[in-house]
Amino acid sequence: MKLQGNKILITGADGFIGSHLTEELIRQGCDVRAFVMYNSFNSWGWLDASPVSIKSELDVFAGDIRDPHGVKAAMKGCQVVLHLAALIAIPYSYHSPDTYVDTNIKGTLNIVQAAKELGINKVVHTSTSEVYGSAQFVPITEDHPLQGQSPYSASKIGADQMAMSFYRSFNVPVAIIRPFNTYGPRQSARAVIPTIITQLANGKSDIRLGATNPTRDFNYVKDTVRGFIAIAEADQAIGEIINIGSNYEISVGEVAALISQIMGVNMTIETDNQRLRPEKSEVERLWADNAKARTLLGWEPVYGGKEGLKRGLKETVEWFTDPNNLNSYKAGVYNI
Structure with missing residues (x-):
């Protein structure tokens, strides 16, 4: 499935990876609706710094991923959803774990429930390498056991399972991207x-x-963005969990x-x-096996x-x- 010609909703479009992904899809001529976190300043996060040529093409929806009504409203008229909105700071998850359950698990439930009701063609849900915990074997394949070693990682395990449950229970066309440690311009200084x-x-x-x-497997943001696009376009990715990592x-x-x-x-x-x-x-050790991405998607890291x-x-x-x-x-x- 080519993304051009489809209306694409990107949740978390105002964040680090989301803003890069939003800009790249606009450059490729895609019709993008950017879901940004509502705030009284009318800030679009990192998209505020995007070139005018990007911002002029954006359809921006300000809302809260925790609100099922707003999420469903944002998804109406879209065929593809790239779901990146999440709380991701591990230290803050020790401080306020309840917010991670609401945002990461319930937010994902809101996405897949609306996708089921609206008949969305494709949902790409964002996981994280943190769900593996410290490596029991390396390189880490998608079959590695899941270990919730922080409230953040536990919430992402829950979110991943929620997304896959809707694929298995209701045939919602879900694919899961599992990026390893993405870095690059715009990343939070907590990283x-x-x-x-x-x-x-x-x-x-x-x-x-x-x-x-x-140790970590650092993945440059441009490679992560290419991974999102590859998974979104690959019909064979539906029902699959796919590591995106550098294998280094x-x-x-x-x-x-x-x-x-x-x-x-x-x-x-x-x-x-x-x-x-x-x-x-x-988490003492992370090292991605990216063979599945290479075989299923033809994706490999440029960096x-x-x-x-x-x-x-x-x-x-x-x-x-x-x-x-x-x-x-x-x-x-x-x-x-």
């Missing part, structure tokens, strides 16, 4: 790569981080060293205890391997070090 860059860009040499030994494992400490090298800044790392996860909650990571980090550093962008971040404040 490790923007945390490092913004501290260095603001003249810090002693960088405050949490645990540096855990690297520790947080090694990533910090790469960023330091790219930015030409000497640094030392200080452990900030408030940034550490509880011991049993820390794969160490060299691909370096290219993605350079693009990310370039964006964050632009004063107009850097001023949007409070580098001296720890964001939960």
Whole structure:
């Protein structure tokens, strides 16, 4: 199914990945309705910074993913739904887990219930590699056991299961994308790569981080966006859960060293205890097996391997070090 010619709703369009996905689909000539979080400032999040050529083509719906009536109203007239709206900050999930159940699980229920009632042609639901917890084997395939090691990951497991239950119970055409650690321009400074860059860009040499030994599979946002589009267009993706990852494992400490090298800044790392996860909650190892995406979708990372990571980090550093962008971040404040 080609996305051109279909009306596409993107929930979470005002966020990090959602704004990149929205812009790319507009560039490809798609008809996009952007679901943004209602606020009294009439802010469209990151879409406010989009070029006029993008914003002029947008159909913006301001609402709340927790409201079933608003969700159904937003979905009317659409054929495809790309569901990205979620609470994603792991530290905040320790603080306010109830909000994660309402937003991530009930929000997803609202999407698939409306899709069932409206006869939507395709729903792409966004999962996360955090649902796997610490790897029991690597690389991690889609058959890896699920482990809720934080309230966030538990809520996403619940959301994934809710989405798949509607596929199995009511034949709602659901596909699940499971991105590993996406990074790039516009990401929140609560994430490790923007945390490092913004501290260095603001003249810090002693960088405050949490645990540096855990490994991650970092996926550049352009590759993640390509994954969303590939899954949305592939009929064979319906009823499937698909990892989108680079198939390259690297520790947080090694990533910090790469960023330091790219930015030409000497640094030392200080452990900030408030940034550490509880011991049993820390995910020690993530490394994606992306064979299913390659076989089923023909997708593979353009920014794969160490060299691909370096290219993605350079693009990310370039964006964050632009004063107009850097001023949007409070580098001296720890964001939960």
